[in-house]
Amino acid sequence: MGKITVIGIGPGSLDEMTPRARAAIEAADVIAGFTTYIKFIDELIKGREVIGTGMMQEVDRCRLAVKCAAEGKKAVMISSGDAGIYGMAGLVYEIAFGYPQETRPEVEIIAGISAVNAAAAVLGxxxxxxFVVISLSDRLTPWGLIKKRAALAAQGDYVIALYNPKSKSRVKNIDEIHDILMQYKSPETPVGIVRSASRSDERKIITNLRDFTNEEIDMFSIVIIGNSKTFVRDGVMVTPRGYKL
Amino acid sequence: MGKITVIGIGPGSLDEMTPRARAAIEAADVIAGFTTYIKFIDELIKGREVIGTGMMQEVDRCRLAVKCAAEGKKAVMISSGDAGIYGMAGLVYEIAFGYPQETRPEVEIIAGISAVNAAAAVLGxxxxxxFVVISLSDRLTPWGLIKKRAALAAQGDYVIALYNPKSKSRVKNIDEIHDILMQYKSPETPVGIVRSASRSDERKIITNLRDFTNEEIDMFSIVIIGNSKTFVRDGVMVTPRGYKL
Structure with a gap:
């Protein structure tokens, strides 16, 4: 009986991957992941078997990796950021549970710096x-539920972090969410947009709720919308915790 | 003009601190932090100046560290988990903004594995x-707002993560939140409680919404309450992303 380790590799640079994650990758027989993310750890995987597949092939990729583990290999499945936040941790468990107990591989999760944490550090x-974290992808979640969650988060004056805000085929969702948030929050609420946090092509924009949908946003962007206390000063976005100074 | 780097050291083991965080600590002249967390990185700070203070002295500690940086020293302020989530990142900015531009130290934030990510990896x-992240500490936030946020999160069927669920002097908040969540969620909803994730004294409990307040919970615990799809199998708590298998 083998083992599959699901690893969050962090924002992309080896400098922001934990030693625990790195050691697990270096010890693996087989490394699986979305091809774009495999490239981030290229120098760690020399000579090992790689299961790299494109976007939208998550289930096939996980099935293959779990199968390798069930056959006795040491397999790792990588996600960017943290594997437990919109990553592969859940899917690997679900697929592993499909095996009878005798052949089911052990599953271990190694946490990583998630995209929302990395983006926050870039913004201030x-x-x-x-805060709430919401994915605007309606591929696996009813759009009505996503809109409802956004409205409730706005009513609760939560800081709101959006994953998957926009993709080539999904361009309208962010506009609908914008309109919902504008019903409850000030148009001047600070909004930060970070793309490729901690990578060489990192880009950050700080704007406000009224205008943020005019900025360039894609599937690699994280959008963070402040609460009613969030302020911007000298290009830094800060939500006070409430300490008296 | 000096610099202060605010660092999330992760859950506590050096194995889960990023190389970027470690390098910044090793390069510092002065290291500030809550004494309990300073101990986690003891072996990295030999011979350097330490500003270690107790709980509830956050403002004094940050003022001292920012002052050291303003005087030209390389200072680091550490938080456990991620400094940007209920950590010291915001306070350091707020204090630094109190300095005139000419003497204001540069501030850099280095993200860490936050407690909620570490706890999730332990639970499955x-x-x-x-998901939402809520702190139940009403030291800096009106209790009414915290209760309102919990109710809205429950109505949105979010996964709910609770920081600071209970302390010696604050024992009733968790019961009130329990009663609010019970109004909207099934009593059978899975709940995970993790204390000291990834540390030698790590402890995890998986129970349900009806019963979880009967378990031992303290200020070092993270409580994660599932959504309506979350299930428990073989001691593992999984919220499906929605993939068809």
């Missing part, structure tokens, strides 16, 4: 208070 | 869908 300190 | 994959 926008997540310092209660 | 509970955060795989939209």
């Amino acid at each position: 300190a926008p997540l310092m208070h209660d | 994959a509970p955060l795989m869908h939209d």
